[in-house]
C-alpha cells in the first residue's frame with residue numbers, strides 16, 4: 359500500500375523569473391487555482407492523504423494556502439457565497455499536509471532525502487510540482503497500480519520529441535508490455551546522441567525506502583546538484599525498477615510557453631469561460 363506522498367517545492371523557480379522573485383512558483387495559478395493544489399488533488403484522487411511538502415525559503419504562502427483562514431471564511435459566509443466558502447473549506451480539508459524545510463538547495467535528490475524520517479520504511483509517491491496531469495485514471499494512481507503488481511520502484515515516463523530529451527531524465531530498457539518497461543538505463547538530461555530512448559521521466563514516481571540509502575551515496579551530478587535520477591541509477595544495481603508510460607496528458611509548468619498553453623486549455627474546459635473565451639481567441643487569432 360502506498361499511503362504517503364512527497365512533493366518537493368523548495369526550488370527557486372528561476373525559469374519563471376521575475377514572477378517567482380518574491381512568490382513560490384508552486385503558487386502560480388492556472389486561472390484561479392495554484393498549481394500545487396492540482397498536484398495535491400492528484401494525490402487525493404489517487405487515495406493518498408498524507409502529504410509531505412518539501413518547502414524552503416520564501417515558500418510560506420504554500421503553508422498559508424492549505425491552512426484555515428477564519429477571518430476570510432467568516433467574511434465570505436457573511437456574503438452568503440456558499441460556493442466560494444465550500445471551495446475554501448475544501449482546500450483546508452483535502453489532505454493531511456506536513457512541511458519540512460530544505461535549508462540549502464542541493465537538488466531534487468537532496469530534497470527527497472529530507473523525507474526519510476517521514477516515510478520510514480514505506481514506499482511513497484513523489485510528485486514534482488512542475489507538471490499537472492489530465493487523465494481518466496489519476497497518473498499517481500496508475501503508478502500505484504503498477505507498484506502493486508510488480509513491487510518495484512515505478513517511474514512515470516512519457517515519449518518526448520528527440521530534440522527535447524536534454525530537458526529531462528531519460529529511461530531506457532525493454533518493454534514487458536505496451537505500458538511497462540524494465541529499466542536498464544537512467545540518465546539525467548542527456549544530449550540527444552547519448553539518450554538511451556525518447557522516454558522522459560514525467561515528474562511522477564513510486565519509490566521504495568531503499569532510495570534513501572542510494573541518495574546517501576549519490577555524488578553531485580548535473581548542475582552540481584544531487585540528482586534523483588542518479589540515485590535511481592545506483593539503486594538499479596541493487597533492485598529492479600520499472601517505468602510506466604503515463605496515460606493522459608501532461609502539462610509542463612516548467613516553462614512559460616507551456617504554462618500559457620495550459621492556461622488556455624484549462625480555460626476552454628471551464629464551462630463559465632469556454633464559449634466567450636473561444637470566441638475571444640478566434641477574434642484575436644484572426645486579427
Ligand code: G1P
Pocket residue numbers: 466486488489525526527528546547558559560561585586587612
Ligand atoms: C526534474 C528531474 C528530471 C525530470 C523532470 C520532469 O528535472 O530531474 O529527471 O525529467 O524533473 O519535469 P527539472 O525539471 O527539475 O530540472
